[in-house]
Amino acid sequence: MSALRLGSGPALLAMAAALAAGFVTGCGTPGTPLPPSLKLPDPVNNLSAVRTGDQVSLAWTMPKRNTDKLLIKSNIPVRVCRKEGAGNCVAVPGNPSFAADAKASFTETLPAALASGSPRPLTYFVELMSPHGRSAGLSNGAHVLAGEAPAPVVGLADEVRKDGVILHWTANAPAPRGTVIRLHRKLVSSQSKPESPNDSRAQQGFLAPPKEQVDVTLLVEPPAEDRALDKTIHFGETYEYRAQRVSRIEVEGQTVELAGPLSDPIRVVAIDTFPPAIPSGLAAVATAPDSVSGICQHIHVLARNEGSHIGVQLILQRSQRRICRPLRTKINRFHLNMVQHGPAVIRDR
Numbered sequence: 001m002s003a004l005r006l007g008s009g010p011a012l013l014a015m016a017a018a019l020a021a022g023f024v025t026g027c028g029t030p031g032t033p034l035p036p037s038l039k040l041p042d043p044v045n046n047l048s049a050v051r052t053g054d055q056v057s058l059a060w061t062m063p064k065r066n067t068d069k070l071l072i073k074s075n076i077p078v079r080v081c082r083k084e085g086a087g088n089c090v091a092v093p094g095n096p097s098f099a100a101d102a103k104a105s106f107t108e109t110l111p112a113a114l115a116s117g118s119p120r121p122l123t124y125f126v127e128l129m130s131p132h133g134r135s136a137g138l139s140n141g142a143h144v145l146a147g148e149a150p151a152p153v154v155g156l157a158d159e160v161r162k163d164g165v166i167l168h169w170t171a172n173a174p175a176p177r178g179t180v181i182r183l184h185r186k187l188v189s190s191q192s193k194p195e196s197p198n199d200s201r202a203q204q205g206f207l208a209p210p211k212e213q214v215d216v217t218l219l220v221e222p223p224a225e226d227r228a229l230d231k232t233i234h235f236g237e238t239y240e241y242r243a244q245r246v247s248r249i250e251v252e253g254q255t256v257e258l259a260g261p262l263s264d265p266i267r268v269v270a271i272d273t274f275p276p277a278i279p280s281g282l283a284a285v286a287t288a289p290d291s292v293s294g295i296c297q298h299i300h301v302l303a304r305n306e307g308s309h310i311g312v313q314l315i316l317q318r319s320q321r322r323i324c325r326p327l328r329t330k331i332n333r334f335h336l337n338m339v340q341h342g343p344a345v346i347r348d349r
Helices: 010-025 197-202
Strands: 048-052 055-061 076-084 103-109 120-129 135-138 142-146 157-161 164-168 179-189 215-220 227-230 238-251 254-259 266-269 282-286 295-306 309-320 345-348
Touching (some): 048 142, 076 103, 142 238, 142 254, 157 266, 179 227, 215 227
Parallel strands (some): 309 345
Antiparallel strands (some): 048 055, 055 103, 076 120, 120 135, 157 164, 164 227, 179 215, 179 238, 295 309
């Protein structure tokens, strides 16, 4: 009996290709198995922290998806920890949980050890846990300052001057390095509105003065210890001032602050009771001689200070001259600011 042999040539190659295609495209053939999802929530990347008194408030946004790009359908447990300086991250008591894509927040009252002593960096983190107690890592760090808050500012008072308002307070014992005074100014009442439609139109457009901000903060840097001059006020306005001490420390290229309590407010009515600078000089204008009488007329304008106004006197002189020549008196020009100091007083003599 002769042995059965496979054919060769083109027929054999066609059979092999058909068998290979069957193995590749056959129905029900299992592919490469995928590992099970760990269901790890994406880490938080927008954690922020604010300390007010002895409480630290954290805020962040919960992720919508896990690391496998799948939507999260249940609440996510959160762990909070903090570390002082370069130490270990210590767990903060509490077991909060939040829904996916929610605005989350958490508040801790600092223990006595962290609410006393000199200001120093304190960094918070949050960690989002999977149903199996695993995480994809810590969030970004959010910095505050541990330590005792600066002492309050007491004895805040004001003195209005021609160049602004001087604010002064009771000097305290030497503050730690990096402590400054922050002034909070609030515009309580604004200037009166224009009296006529023409005035209203004049104050509109790109030439109109910019509107004054309602709330302004001013920083008083050392070495000023018990007073500061605010040159940015506008006379005719009423302001409210409060002050506080603030400790500032640089942490990883970021300025972190620890603010003390705000002082009692004081109200400042900025009234301009100061006389303007005394103008000087005489301006003389010569007119052509009268065609009939030939009398030459000289008008002298003399300005002087009269309390809170500028007094202007017009003096008319006549002379029998056929040719009117200008006076050879040296003239010092002056400028009347009618906006700040009111209308000029004009008299004849």
